[in-house]
Amino acid sequence: MGHGRQIDGLTCAGAVVDKSMLKVVETMREVQPLIPRPWNRERFVAAVGDYRGRTIRLTAMDSPVLRGSPCGVWLVFEEYDQIIYDANTSDYHADQTILHEVGHMVLDHHSCGGVNASLAKLFPDVDIAAAKSVMARSRFEDPQEIEAETFADMLMASAVSRFRKSGSMDDLWG
Template sequence: MIEALEDSEILPNPFNIGIFINRVEERRGRPIRLVAMSGSHNAPCGLYVKTKDTDFLCYTRSKSPLHQCHIILHELGHLLLDHHDSGWRSEDLHRLLLPDLDPKMIKSVLCRNGYVSPNEDEAETFAELILAPRALTHDFDTMSSTEPPPDIADVIRNIERAWGAQVGGLRD
């Protein structure tokens, strides 16, 4: 897969996550928006939310730009590897994450530790294969995130609350 990306010139050289995302958007014909979230220990680091028109790749803020890049590449891996069922649809999340639900119940339903599905393992390998040869030779900038529309922002706040994170970490 990585060789095919390099051959198709989707993977920029030198590597730049912003250019890579732009090229993936062009290839897929859908906009991709990055959204920074607050995280907590043992909570998932990333989340892909698919809406009718846009793919939102949510990533946990980290002091390490390399770690943030890894999370985003993992979520991009789901898109490029055609993992159709890996993205949470906003309508499903709204049903699952109503504000009056007990956050402990939500956490027990959604939180995962480790990669138990083949799609998760493939997406993780995808991120590692892109980063491994570039990690020591490139500087990774802090990711810039966008403010999601209100309905997606509500979903993310509920996810943050369910995972025990400081709620409202959407802004840089």
């Protein structure tokens, strides 16, 4: 036997894997078939919307609150979900931000607070009052944020990164 450790069916070579990371890995495996080859952000988000049974709208916004920020916002409305991200960032960073918010969705995360009326001033083109909930990053060390960022990192490595056509990535993700 090697030096690996068996944790909930996953053998890891010296790594500590907790239930949170197992949840991320399992969810990533479920979502993996939805990734279009070659990568296409809009097709992926549409496929995730179909998978969840809820339309997801992407909104690139030029907002001072998003400018230079590593974060996006996920708004839950009665009929659909909306992801708002910085319109003035690179495609790569936009993908990372969007995949982070998608991570919250597929990992079944929930906002800890209600809809903040001050968001209406930050996003004047969005009907914030109609939103049922808002997921916006408040603390980087929050467990839901860590899960969503790990999910986004894994998906970026699998589908979006410059290594996406490498044999080693195909070997890793199938």
